[in-house]
Amino acid sequence: MDFLDLFSHGFIQRALVAGCFIAVLCSVLGTFLVLRRLSLIGDGLAHVTFGGVAVGLLFGAYPFYMAIPIVMASALGILKLIDKARLYGDAAIGIVSSLGIAGGILIASAAGGFNIDLFSYLFGNILAISRVEVWTSVLLCFCLIVVIALYYHELLAITFDEESAKASGIKTTRINRILVLLTALTVVLAMKVVGIMLVSALLIIPPVTALQFARGFKTTIIISCLTGIVAVMAGVTISFVLDLPAGASIVIVSFGIFLVSFLGARLRIKGISRR
């Protein structure tokens, strides 16, 4: 089979289109989350997604739609815990995350144990992505780009220094809500690409790769998106050619890109300091 024939398959095309749009979503949101030291919110919400999927499977509803409201409510719950219970972000994420997992396990147990469906959500299956999921990811990506364009300055200011942003009259609570709700939607979409266990990798690795050598905030977002897209395209291709799990392949490729950029950045710094 010619290598290019690979891209003639409908399921590969769908996987690449949805994967690239979801990579853009994760990379953009991940940049804000990483810089605000909220990287693990993706991990926490992914664990809640597990609970949402279990609820969906229990009631025979489509897990994707059942997970969305549960994960969005949990995202707002994390903000409330940080604000009202005066918890650090990591502690609030830890509470909601473990609650999501515990709820999922209890529900799965009540429904007669884990089944193949639940495992497919845990580890992702981008090659089985549906047309509806492709269109949802495209639509959400455009919505995100519009929201980021409209609130770019506010998001940048809050990410840099929330207190100063608040002192200049920015409604920080509203912007924080928008950020976590978009993250919640993205996490639910991304579970199909890399699976619940690996969602946070898509949110964290592309931004930290960009941070190794980006010069400026907009450049960081652009490089982060490019890293995410390359990782998804290479990961899907490698997984198909070598018959490996797609989600894990995407994450390993992402890490490879990060490693190269990290070593490149260190060599550059050494070169500068020797001059």
Add this chain to the structure above:
Amino acid sequence: MQITDVITTDRLGFRFNSIDIVSDVTFTLKRGEFLGIVGPNGSGKTTLIRLLLGLLKPTDGSVTLFGQSAALFNEWQKIGYLPQKMATFNPHFPATVREVVGMGLLARKTFPRRTSRGDRESIDAALALMDINSIKDKLIGELSGGQQQRTLIAKALVAGPELLILDEPTTALDPEGRERFFATLKNINTGKAVTIIMITHDIGTIGQHASRLLYLDKNLIFYGGFDDFCLSKDMTNYFGEHSQHLICHRHEAGGPGFKGPGIGQ
């Protein structure tokens, strides 16, 4: 009618977990005055600033900003704020000096806050004022502590505020940088009548530059002009002769000689 009272607080207080952090602070600051806020660690100085900025809601009393209740105030472009640097910002943030300074313009723009030619000119002017034009494309994390501080001061000044609130702004500056910093402050304070509030631990230097002094130790210990402070026997008893002399000596040496109302104003 021009409002000359920039800030008025009336029996302002803040309690957390039933403990008084700040209590019974009453003072009025007029346009063009330079107020130095001093006090020991944990005396409530930063909490007082956060109350003035509306970042905390008072549990007692009230704050009036430019003649408006702080709860209803929305002309935030009139206020430039420089928080304690190390506590608030990530030194590895991937923003250039220009991007950081530009963030200071947010308050004066309306949604969706697009960057205009006027904004770019304001940024250039702030970069020039703080003498950081040559490093405008560098990342904030690549700068020295002093350069970072000058960048953050440019951010606080870029929107042309009428009130500048600075929380320990000189901690990262070397003596030369500190001198240049105070010269810039004097220029905007006297030249543009910008009101300045500055928290500092440098009790000696503040006597040289500020026109009024507020000493806080949870309660308001002193508020007034330096002449009143220096002549006050109560303050001699409170601070001891040496500390009072240190402040007053610096004040006489180069201070603005503001003659303001006395204790408890």
